[in-house]
Amino acid sequence: MNSFTKSDFPVFQANSGLVYLDSSATQQKPLAVLERVERYYREENANPLRGLYELGVKATEAYENAREAVRKFIGAKSVREIVFTRNATESLNLIAYSWGRTNIGEGDEVLVAISEHHSDLLPWQTLCKEKGAELKYLECDKSGRYTEKALRDALSERTKLFCIAQISNVFGRLNPIKRFAEICRENGTLIVCDAAQSAPHIAVDVQKLGVDFLAFSGHKMLAPMGIGVLYGREELLESMPPFLYGGEMIDTVTRCGASFAELPHKFEAGTVNAGGAVGLHAAIDYISELGLDEIERREEKLTALAFGEMKKIPHVNIIGADDPQEHHGILTFTVDGVHPHDIAAIFDSENIAVRAGHHCAQPLFHFLEIPSAARMSLAFYNDEEDIMRFIAVLKTLRRRMGYDG
Amino acid sequence: MTDNFYGEVLTDHNLHPLHKHGLPTATCCHEGVNSTCGDDIMLNLEIKDGVIVNGSFTGSGCAVSQASADIMLELVIGRTPAEARHYKALFDKMISGGITDDELEELEEAGALQNVSKMPARVKCAMLGWRTMETLLDKEEVCR
Numbered sequence: 001m002n003s004f005t006k007s008d009f010p011v012f013q014a015n016s017g018l019v020y021l022d023s024s025a026t027q028q029k030p031l032a033v034l035e036r037v038e039r040y041y042r043e044e045n046a047n048p049l050r051g052l053y054e055l056g057v058k059a060t061e062a063y064e065n066a067r068e069a070v071r072k073f074i075g076a077k078s079v080r081e082i083v084f085t086r087n088a089t090e091s092l093n094l095i096a097y098s099w100g101r102t103n104i105g106e107g108d109e110v111l112v113a114i115s116e117h118h119s120d121l122l123p124w125q126t127l128c129k130e131k132g133a134e135l136k137y138l139e140c141d142k143s144g145r146y147t148e149k150a151l152r153d154a155l156s157e158r159t160k161l162f163c164i165a166q167i168s169n170v171f172g173r174l175n176p177i178k179r180f181a182e183i184c185r186e187n188g189t190l191i192v193c194d195a196a197q198s199a200p201h202i203a204v205d206v207q208k209l210g211v212d213f214l215a216f217s218g219h220k221m222l223a224p225m226g227i228g229v230l231y232g233r234e235e236l237l238e239s240m241p242p243f244l245y246g247g248e249m250i251d252t253v254t255r256c257g258a259s260f261a262e263l264p265h266k267f268e269a270g271t272v273n274a275g276g277a278v279g280l281h282a283a284i285d286y287i288s289e290l291g292l293d294e295i296e297r298r299e300e301k302l303t304a305l306a307f308g309e310m311k312k313i314p315h316v317n318i319i320g321a322d323d324p325q326e327h328h329g330i331l332t333f334t335v336d337g338v339h340p341h342d343i344a345a346i347f348d349s350e351n352i353a354v355r356a357g358h359h360c361a362q363p364l365f366h367f368l369e370i371p372s373a374a375r376m377s378l379a380f381y382n383d384e385e386d387i388m389r390f391i392a393v394l395k396t397l398r399r400r401m402g403y404d405g
Numbered sequence: 406m407t408d409n410f411y412g413e414v415l416t417d418h419n420l421h422p423l424h425k426h427g428l429p430t431a432t433c434c435h436e437g438v439n440s441t442c443g444d445d446i447m448l449n450l451e452i453k454d455g456v457i458v459n460g461s462f463t464g465s466g467c468a469v470s471q472a473s474a475d476i477m478l479e480l481v482i483g484r485t486p487a488e489a490r491h492y493k494a495l496f497d498k499m500i501s502g503g504i505t506d507d508e509l510e511e512l513e514e515a516g517a518l519q520n521v522s523k524m525p526a527r528v529k530c531a532m533l534g535w536r537t538m539e540t541l542l543d544k545e546e547v548c549r
Contacts, residue, residue, distance in 0.1 A: 337420075341442055341467035345527060346410050358443060371465060372443050401468060402416030 002032055004290045006381050010034065019352040019386045024169055024197060024330055024377030026219045029283075033222055036282035037275050048274045049248050049265065063274040066281035067264070070229055073284045074195075074214065075205035080263040081237065083230040084277055088196040089119035091215035091230035092163075094267060095192060096123035098240040099213075104160055106132035111154055111189070113138045113146065113164040114367050115171060118360040120163050120194045120215075138164070142368065144171030144320045151183055159189045166198035166209075170359050170375070171320035172303075172330025174198070181210035190236075196220055200379070201299060201328050203292045206231050218276060222283035227276030230267070237263050244269040290380070298380045299329045302387055306331055306376065309391040315398055319373055332359070332375040335394075338401050343374040346400055350393045411468060414517035418472035423479060425471070428461040433545050436464075437537030439529050444470040448537045452545065457481055457489060462534065469518070469527050474534030476514045486542050493535050500528055 006012045008030040012020075020028060046056040048063040067079045076082055085091045100123070104110065110124045114137045128135040138154045140146045146164070155162070162184050166177050177193050184191040190212040195204050200221035206214050213236070218227035232240075242249055242260055246269035251259040260266045287295065307324035310316050315336040320327060335343055344356035355375045358365045365372060376390060410416070428434075431449035438445050444466030451459040460478045465471075477496075481489040495512050498504045502522045509516045521531040 339465075339467035341527075341530065342410070342469070345467075345469075345524065348526075349410065357441070400410035400416075402413070402420050 002030065002286060002289060004294075004380070006383065008032070009381055015351075017351050019350075019382075019389050021376040021378055021382065021386065021390060022353045022355050023200075023379035023382075024220070024375065025355055026225065027200060027222050027379055028381065029222055029224065029279075030286055032286050033224070033279050033282045037224060037279040040275050040278040044278075045274075047271055049272070059274055062278050062281075063272060066274075066277035069281045069284045073204075073288075074199070074229075074231055075207050076231055077207065078234055081206075081231055081234050083232065083237070083264045083267040084272060085215075085228040085230050085267075086226055086273070087217040087219065087228035088194060088215040089217075089228075091213075091228055092120050092192070092194065093123045094230055094243040095213050095215075095232070096127045098243045098267075099190075099236065100124070100127045100161075101131075102239075102241060104128070104131050104133050107158060108133040109136055109156060109159045110134070111136045111138055111159050111162045113140070113168075113175075115140060115144060115168040115361060115364045116163060116165060117169055117194065117196070118362070119196075120165065120192070121363065124161070124163060133160075134158075137363070138162070139367065140171075143322065143326075144168055144173040146175055146180075148176070148179055148183060151180055155183070155187045155189055157187075159187065161190050161192060163192040163194070165194040165196070166204065167195075167201070167328050167330070168320075168361075169197050169330065170332050170361050170364055170373075172197075172327035172332070172377075173321055174202070174326070174328060177209045177211060181212075185210065197328070197330070200287075200295075201292075202296060212236060218280040218283065221280075222286060223280040224276045227273050227280050229280075234263065237267070242266050242269065246270045248272075295380045299378060300325065302378050302382055302384070303327050303329050303331070305384060306378070306387045306390065309387070310394065313391075313395055316394060319368065319370070329378045330375065331377070332373050334370060334373050335397050337403060338397055340372045340374040342401060343397060346397055347390070347393055350389070352390055352393060354390075411472070411520070412517050414476075414514050415468060415472045418475040418514075419468035422471060422475040424461045424475050424482075425463060426461050427463060428459060430459060431461070433541055435537050435541035435544070437533050437540070439466070439470070439533055442467065442470075442530060444530060444533050446470065446474055446533060446537060448474070448534065448541055450538075450541060452486065455485055457484055457486065466533065467527075467530050469521060469530040470533045473515075473518055473531045474537075476517070477534045477538065480513060480515060481538070486545075489538060490542065493539050496532075496535050500531060 009028045044058045046059040048060045192213040193211040195216040199216040214231040219225040249269040304324040319332040340356035428449035434449040446464035462474045
């Protein structure tokens with residue numbers, strides 16, 4: 001039975017005393033997920049969608065059941081709108097390569113939020129260069145807040161696409177995607193939502209949000225690495241050419257041409273990651289059993305505790321909003337006079353895992369005029385003791401680096 | 406454990422570097438970057454009659470990268486390029502964990518970075534200044 005605490009996660013037994021505060025990079029995996037993946041390979045493995053024998057049918061069922069679980073998890077209308085990818089990065093690239101190459105032309109504009117992860121920036125930057133389109137940035141204030149007015153001002157009649165994360169991996173702030181989607185729709189602009197940091201923490205409903213595309217990674221929400229999801233409105237996906245070409249994405253192939261498979265298989269060339277999809281299904285079951293409300297409640301409490309304690313320590317500066325409610329378990333920070341890599345190294349020496357660097361968001365760091373920062377990011381499986389151990393070390397950082405206080 | 410995480414020598418060179426400044430008399434300079442960390446230094450040397458008579462660095466990075474560059478300059482100023490290369494070789498040896506006690510003594514304060522050999526994630530930081538110096542010496546005709 002799941003306890004929904006650390007004891008569900010074998011990594012904490014294998015690494016005793018570890019305080020893991022890098023869940024925004026990747027989450028740890030509960031035993032239920034690990035066992036489900038193992039059971040797939042032990043008992044159900046065949047190449048899905050191909051084998052006409054019983055085991056092949058089992059594998060296909062396991063894979064397609066996972067798709068249905070994802071559909072339900074994000075409130076999509078149809079499983080035809082759910083494409084399995086490697087991760088959010090691949091999902092976003094798929095949009096750029098397939099939809100982008102077909103629909104973006106010279107003089108068009110793509111608008112990207114300045115806080116976007118490189119995975120939601122570089123595909124567009126590359127595409128715009130290739131097509132002679134213009135890449136524009138929507139800027140936020142220093143607390144990471146984007147306003148409707150700024151969005152309206154940034155949109156033009158040439159803006160084909162707007163890309164923004166639901167929760168930024170640096171600020172942890174929840175962006176008003178529903179409103180932004182409405183504004184984009186009025187302008188005839190499609191909206192791409194990167195839900196990599198939100199799907200693990202809050203309920204995501206693509207129909208309520210009204211987004212055209214949405215991407216997320218399994219590994220950031222308890223599932224194995226190597227499985228991700230692209231949601232796209234059916235008529236959009238229908239109109240798009242394949243992204244990768246190969247096996248199991250075709251209808252018929254002749255010497256001089258091919259017709260392609262139905263959605264979503266058109267976008268799933270080659271042997272799929274069925275073990276990963278099955279693992280993602282188990283992760284969704286685990287999350288659903290615990291409940292996203294409970295996950296949010298626990299994470300809010302831990303975030304508020306960490307935020308409050310960090311605020312009391314001199315020379316510690318939290319990036320983003322001055323309200324813990326706006327951080328969703330992500331606290332990016334600097335310590336005056338201590339380089340983030342030294343911060344991470346000192347935490348590591350105390351068996352505490354935090355991230356340091358530019359968090360794959362270099363344009364944002366230029367915009368904030370900070371070279372880099374450290375980040376602690378938590379999940380529901382952390383506890384108060386983790387936070388207090390983190391705080392205790394944070395208090396000693398400057399002294400350990402030779403400062404008086 | 407010690408309150409000074411990296412030890413006093415390292416934190417001292419980081420907080421109060423002796424050679425972190427511009428060098429108008431420099432005869433050659435080279436920029437070294439660790440792109441994943443964002444460490445970025447400009448190394449300046451003044452080489453006269455086959456001797457490194459002065460040196461400095463500017464830029465930014467973590468304590469390990471900054472202190473290591475400062476300690477390196479302390480060691481090589483007043484030496485020939487060949488001697489500087491010798492120290493670089495000893496430093497390499499220390500970081501890869503195969504240095505003798507005598508050789509360690511020769512490295513003077515740079516020996517304070519010996520612990521980096523146990524921190525694989527920080528090796529690149531410690532090596533930045535040294536790697537930059539070697540590249541600079543390689544490209545300078547007079548030093549070959």
